[in-house]
Amino acid sequence: MDLLQENIRTYGKIHDNRIIQVDSFLNHQLDIKLFNEMGKEFQRRFANKNITKILTIETSGIAIASIASQYFGYVPVVFAKKHAGLNMSEDVYSAQVFSYTKNQEYTIKVSKNFLSPTDTILIIDDFLASGAALMGLLDLLKQSGSKVAGIGIAIEKGFQGGRQLIEEHGIQLESLAIIEKIENGQVYFHSPKSSQCS
Amino acid sequence: MDLLQENIRTYGKIHDNRIIQVDSFLNHQLDIKLFNEMGKEFQRRFANKNITKILTIETSGIAIASIASQYFGYVPVVFAKKHAGLNMSEDVYSAQVFSYTKNQEYTIKVSKNFLSPTDTILIIDDFLASGAALMGLLDLLKQSGSKVAGIGIAIEKGFQGGRQLIEEHGIQLESLAIIEKIENGQVYFHSPKSSQCS
Numbered sequence: 001m002d003l004l005q006e007n008i009r010t011y012g013k014i015h016d017n018r019i020i021q022v023d024s025f026l027n028h029q030l031d032i033k034l035f036n037e038m039g040k041e042f043q044r045r046f047a048n049k050n051i052t053k054i055l056t057i058e059t060s061g062i063a064i065a066s067i068a069s070q071y072f073g074y075v076p077v078v079f080a081k082k083h084a085g086l087n088m089s090e091d092v093y094s095a096q097v098f099s100y101t102k103n104q105e106y107t108i109k110v111s112k113n114f115l116s117p118t119d120t121i122l123i124i125d126d127f128l129a130s131g132a133a134l135m136g137l138l139d140l141l142k143q144s145g146s147k148v149a150g151i152g153i154a155i156e157k158g159f160q161g162g163r164q165l166i167e168e169h170g171i172q173l174e175s176l177a178i179i180e181k182i183e184n185g186q187v188y189f190h191s192p193k194s195s196q197c198s
Numbered sequence: 199m200d201l202l203q204e205n206i207r208t209y210g211k212i213h214d215n216r217i218i219q220v221d222s223f224l225n226h227q228l229d230i231k232l233f234n235e236m237g238k239e240f241q242r243r244f245a246n247k248n249i250t251k252i253l254t255i256e257t258s259g260i261a262i263a264s265i266a267s268q269y270f271g272y273v274p275v276v277f278a279k280k281h282a283g284l285n286m287s288e289d290v291y292s293a294q295v296f297s298y299t300k301n302q303e304y305t306i307k308v309s310k311n312f313l314s315p316t317d318t319i320l321i322i323d324d325f326l327a328s329g330a331a332l333m334g335l336l337d338l339l340k341q342s343g344s345k346v347a348g349i350g351i352a353i354e355k356g357f358q359g360g361r362q363l364i365e366e367h368g369i370q371l372e373s374l375a376i377i378e379k380i381e382n383g384q385v386y387f388h389s390p391k392s393s394q395c396s
């Protein structure tokens with residue numbers, strides 16, 4: 001998706017040829033106009049999938065998923081919690097996820113009330129890197145018996161192996177921008193048409 | 199706002215005549231159609247305020263603020279972080295907040311890049327109870343020199359003193375549903391027209 005790639009090129013800050021900071025438009029300050037374009041594109045890629053609910057994970061996936069819902073008939077958005085408060089029901093599906101950014105394992109939880117075998121779920125998140133968070137979400141969905149329609153990602157770090165993990169499960173994975181490599185402070189995107197860097 | 203009150207009455211779960219759980223539509227599963235109606239109502243109440251940015255706080259404010267932005271000309275949404283990761287810049291405004299729900303103090307942070315003296319900020323959050331989180335956000339805005347246009351809240355627990363704290367600062371506070379009391383498992387709303395319970 002050209003608009004997202006442009007934003008990454010223009011506003012993304014690269015650290016150590018590995019980390020790309022997109023906090024000015026994607027995960028701290030949020031560009032809601034851009035999120036609407038992303039929502040439309042997700043809809044295009046997952047049209048006719050009869051999605052009944054969108055599942056995401058706190059924190060940065062929430063805004064993207066909520067705006068996207070508007071292009072899927074305003075289906076409910078459910079977010080898995082990383083930091084469950086005292087108010088959370090005990091009756092939850094839960095899974096363990098290892099975070100490479102924070103270098104620790106954490107538990108994600110979703111109330112059993114909000115995922116059911118009659119649901120067809122689209123997972124949406126901001127980043128795909130190792131795929132650990134997505135595997136946790138897929139685990140929750142397996143427990144609930146919900147059908148997985150696919151996974152929509154804003155930015156995929158194509159060099160960190162997450163895609164392979166997802167595709168082994170036969171799940172449709174759509175990333176709006178796939179970073180193939182970061183070299184000398186430059187971001188190279190995967191171009192689906194030619195499989196060449198652009 | 200009638201639609202929100204209806205949702206609270208129909209789907210809210212009351213515990214100990216004190217806690218109202220609204221996780222089926224407001225802060226775990228999200229009703230995006232309802233959020234759009236809330237966004238329209240916030241716009242009506244803060245029209246002509248020349249808002250340049252919306253500030254909220256993770257987690258539950260993010261979706262409400264993001265949907266509302268669409269009714270304020272798609273202004274950027276910035277969320278204060280409670281759980282800053284390794285990727286966060288060091289150059290932040292920060293404030294201490296005491297959480298009564300989790301019974302602990304935490305630090306909220308916003309990157310200095312995203313709040314400036316030229317900004318006119320609308321704060322949006324899901325709940326107002328003691329007002330501790332809002333006082334933290336106002337502290338961040340004071341540090342940044344941004345102008346505060348007002349505060350928009352989904353559900354105010356009118357019996358917990360937060361409103362007084364905000365109004366002492368001369369700030370316009372608009373809550374879409376004000377709970378006056380919870381008694382015998384019943385929610386009583388403040389009705390602005392008659393000041394009677396309904």
